[in-house]
Amino acid sequence: MSRNSLLVSRRQFIRFAGGAVLYSLVPAPFQGIAAETGSGFIAEASCSRAPCDVRALTRKLFESAGGMSRFISKGDVVVIKPNFSWARSPDLGATTHPDVLETVIFLCQEAGAKKVRIADNTIHEARNCFAVTGADQVAKKTGADLVFPLSNLMRDMNLQGHRLNVWPVFTPFKEADKIINLPVAKVHGLSGVTLGMKSWIGGVGGRRNALHQDIHQSIVDLAQFFRPTITLIDAIRIMTANGPSGGSLSDVSVANRLILSDDPVAADARACGLFQIQPSAIAHIQLAQKWGLGTTDFSRLTRYQVEL
Amino acid sequence: MKIKQLIYLRRISQVLFLLLFLFLLMETRLPQNVFLDYSQEITGPNDIRLNYPVMFFFDMDPLIWLSTTLSTHKWLAGAGWALAVIGLTLFLGRFFCGFVCPFGTLHHAVGAIHPDVKGRKAVFRNEKTPAQRLKYGLLLSVLVSALFGLNLAGFLDPIALLFRSLSVSILPAVNIGIKEVFDAMAASDIKILNLVSYSAEIIISPVLGFGYPAYQTGFAIGLIVLILLFLNRIRPRFWCRVLCPLGALLGLLSFKSPLGLEQDETRCTNCNKCMAACQGAASPRPGLKWEPDECVRCFNCQDVCPEDALSFRFTRQKFEKHGPDMGRRAVLTGLTAGIAFPLLSRLDGQIHQASDPRLIRPPGSLSETRFLERCQRCGLCMKACPTNVIQPSLGEAGIAGFWTPVLNMSAGYCEYSCTLCGSVCPTGAIHLITGKEKITGPIRIGSAFVDRGRCLPWTENGACIVCEEVCPTSPKAVVFREADVAGFGAERLRLKQPYVNLRQCIGCGICENKCPVKGTPAIRVIAAGETRSPKNQILLAS
Numbered sequence: 001m002s003r004n005s006l007l008v009s010r011r012q013f014i015r016f017a018g019g020a021v022l023y024s025l026v027p028a029p030f031q032g033i034a035a036e037t038g039s040g041f042i043a044e045a046s047c048s049r050a051p052c053d054v055r056a057l058t059r060k061l062f063e064s065a066g067g068m069s070r071f072i073s074k075g076d077v078v079v080i081k082p083n084f085s086w087a088r089s090p091d092l093g094a095t096t097h098p099d100v101l102e103t104v105i106f107l108c109q110e111a112g113a114k115k116v117r118i119a120d121n122t123i124h125e126a127r128n129c130f131a132v133t134g135a136d137q138v139a140k141k142t143g144a145d146l147v148f149p150l151s152n153l154m155r156d157m158n159l160q161g162h163r164l165n166v167w168p169v170f171t172p173f174k175e176a177d178k179i180i181n182l183p184v185a186k187v188h189g190l191s192g193v194t195l196g197m198k199s200w201i202g203g204v205g206g207r208r209n210a211l212h213q214d215i216h217q218s219i220v221d222l223a224q225f226f227r228p229t230i231t232l233i234d235a236i237r238i239m240t241a242n243g244p245s246g247g248s249l250s251d252v253s254v255a256n257r258l259i260l261s262d263d264p265v266a267a268d269a270r271a272c273g274l275f276q277i278q279p280s281a282i283a284h285i286q287l288a289q290k291w292g293l294g295t296t297d298f299s300r301l302t303r304y305q306v307e308l
Numbered sequence: 309m310k311i312k313q314l315i316y317l318r319r320i321s322q323v324l325f326l327l328l329f330l331f332l333l334m335e336t337r338l339p340q341n342v343f344l345d346y347s348q349e350i351t352g353p354n355d356i357r358l359n360y361p362v363m364f365f366f367d368m369d370p371l372i373w374l375s376t377t378l379s380t381h382k383w384l385a386g387a388g389w390a391l392a393v394i395g396l397t398l399f400l401g402r403f404f405c406g407f408v409c410p411f412g413t414l415h416h417a418v419g420a421i422h423p424d425v426k427g428r429k430a431v432f433r434n435e436k437t438p439a440q441r442l443k444y445g446l447l448l449s450v451l452v453s454a455l456f457g458l459n460l461a462g463f464l465d466p467i468a469l470l471f472r473s474l475s476v477s478i479l480p481a482v483n484i485g486i487k488e489v490f491d492a493m494a495a496s497d498i499k500i501l502n503l504v505s506y507s508a509e510i511i512i513s514p515v516l517g518f519g520y521p522a523y524q525t526g527f528a529i530g531l532i533v534l535i536l537l538f539l540n541r542i543r544p545r546f547w548c549r550v551l552c553p554l555g556a557l558l559g560l561l562s563f564k565s566p567l568g569l570e571q572d573e574t575r576c577t578n579c580n581k582c583m584a585a586c587q588g589a590a591s592p593r594p595g596l597k598w599e600p601d602e603c604v605r606c607f608n609c610q611d612v613c614p615e616d617a618l619s620f621r622f623t624r625q626k627f628e629k630h631g632p633d634m635g636r637r638a639v640l641t642g643l644t645a646g647i648a649f650p651l652l653s654r655l656d657g658q659i660h661q662a663s664d665p666r667l668i669r670p671p672g673s674l675s676e677t678r679f680l681e682r683c684q685r686c687g688l689c690m691k692a693c694p695t696n697v698i699q700p701s702l703g704e705a706g707i708a709g710f711w712t713p714v715l716n717m718s719a720g721y722c723e724y725s726c727t728l729c730g731s732v733c734p735t736g737a738i739h740l741i742t743g744k745e746k747i748t749g750p751i752r753i754g755s756a757f758v759d760r761g762r763c764l765p766w767t768e769n770g771a772c773i774v775c776e777e778v779c780p781t782s783p784k785a786v787v788f789r790e791a792d793v794a795g796f797g798a799e800r801l802r803l804k805q806p807y808v809n810l811r812q813c814i815g816c817g818i819c820e821n822k823c824p825v826k827g828t829p830a831i832r833v834i835a836a837g838e839t840r841s842p843k844n845q846i847l848l849a850s
Contacts, residue, residue, distance in 0.1 A: 086780070087723060087724065087725055087726075088725075123778060123822075124723060124724070124818075125338075125694045125695050125723055125726075126518075127338050127340075127518070127694060128338065128356075128694055128723055128725070128726060131338075131356060132356075132725065148510070148513075148518070150506065150509050150510075150513070150518070150519075151487075151491060151494075151519060151520075152490050152491050152493070152494030152502075152505050152506060152509055153494070153506060155494070155495075171502075188777070189773055189776045189777055189788065189804070190771065190773050190776075190777065190804065207824065209774045209822050209823065209824040210824045212771060212772045212773060212774050212777070212824070213764065213770045213771055213772060213824075214770075214771070215771065241783075242782045242783055242784055244777060245777070245778065245779065245780050245782075245784075246782060247724075247747070247780055247781060247782030248782035248783075250782075251782055
């Protein structure tokens, strides 16, 4: 079958598939999330005064959303997916703020998690990344496992995506009871933004550099496969230019905000506002909504807002 | 001190120094569990450094010190250890060979395995041969070459040779064998095997390297060291007796050492036990002329002698006997080779004419002439590099630079903030730089160019721009411009096509490494633009 006929069939499919029809046609993995939309929530926390106590802000955010025990049960194996792609210090905003990560790990442990793991398949060499971003230090302090992206932890799985089928997956995510996606908010040359769903490129191995050839569909395929329990977008420092690697303090602006949601699409859509970008301008957010991964209509969600 | 105790002291010393060598070799890596305090600004002077002085054996190697001093006419940092070894050698003789040298210890151990060699045969193997003069010729060729600006010491220096062989050949080969077993276990459906595989890899990887480190010419490097070890079947310590230029240098220094062997002919019964035990083929039997420059001071002869006819004493040597047996032909050959090598090796034009575009040196490397004066081809930088980008050169640096470090961006890429290679170089061929010098300048190692005939957006085959994503500089050196192109489908495509801003590019090669166009990537780094060479430039200085 040629590439063209595939494209046409997808387009036709999307065009004709209306709400209920869509629901009955989407593959099984989508249905769970699609059913949840409408009952989800989105919580935001921001610092009104400087300096911002990031740890306290994180705690307050989870309190406002009903506490970590709402998401994590006793005895759970929790895997946290931060974005530690680059060997950059935290002040450069290219990676998840270590204080946020640390607080989330403590909250999971307080909620009774049996084991907390930190896992990310980085772009720069992983040991360098973990050393420079503060991941090592957080793991040492909290006692969480820092899982290295070793080749024997990549296992071929069927993603059942529209574009991606068999692909090597970083196994800790498939062995987790609960997944917390903890990305940092950045701009990106090709996909527009690097938020929660884009961050799942760090959840797979293999020929990741080929994903750019159909970046938006790839992101949506990955997002439907991983399906985190919650997405917490770290917007303490956001990268507004030269993304996703940055490298200069002038690429970073301090937003001192956190966005938490059980709806991966809503979280990403909300974070687009940080960059004055309309969610409708980001193709993978639109595509994800169409495929029923979540909603960009915040009025359908329970909203919480706290300030520190 | 009793002789028995001396033998044990020697064995303990050999084992300890060999273990120390292996430990320092293992620690030549990105330190495990580096806990940088992230609350501080790490973009500042917070560079990752090794926890141990991994250059220790190189610092105390007199051949490396002497050859580098001859080639650079400069004082080498850390020379105190080498001078201490020289001083002790003047006093004690070749104790370094017998007590310290890890390569000598390996030969000693391998040479000791000879179940079939007994009696007359064992004595014959340890008789002095004219071939032992060869090492003086090799030493001379190395030193004269160094004087003419080409430092070849590292090819034959036992410390550099052993480090190179273990770190870029033997250990990576062992690693491949082990990791393939682990990968097979990881692919299994049995859960417990998966877990064992991961835990085993977590234990093994810090020692043998993450992933599958590989080095070009690794096969040849490994084969050479295996052959050298095999030569012990012909004669024990064949390397130390016949080939080792460091042994030759220490032999010359030890010729007048006060610690000498006293041979008592009146007691000797010609049992030849001393000859069968001699490590250096130094003719210890009373009646033969003991060779102070061949003796590795292992003290075996004194230990095995049943008649106490042999004893090491601090005495004034009788020099009138004869000078060191260097052999006139070996000396002449060495001198000729020493003059010829540096001149012949310049015939590939790498220094005076255009250099090879693939000759990309690690960040902080000296200019090519200065580099070849210092580099020992020891493999410390290759072992320390966390991405495996530093490779022993094959043809990139010409014959003179064979096995010197070059960057091969398909094997890895130069990590933006990493400066480990310069921090471990024992002779300063790669000088110590800070991450700041790489990030904010001036250090650059090359320049990237887009190959529009291969690039996916430029050939209208689809979106990509991975090179722009991974470019680590700020602002990015790889930028894109959008273009409407026809493509190969029904509708036109709007694609982002990459361009390289040469003034921003530092040549780190991550774009080449991550480019999805396999084989010959569509964006590649060449050496031109490297800060170490004022000649090898593209742009007029801004």
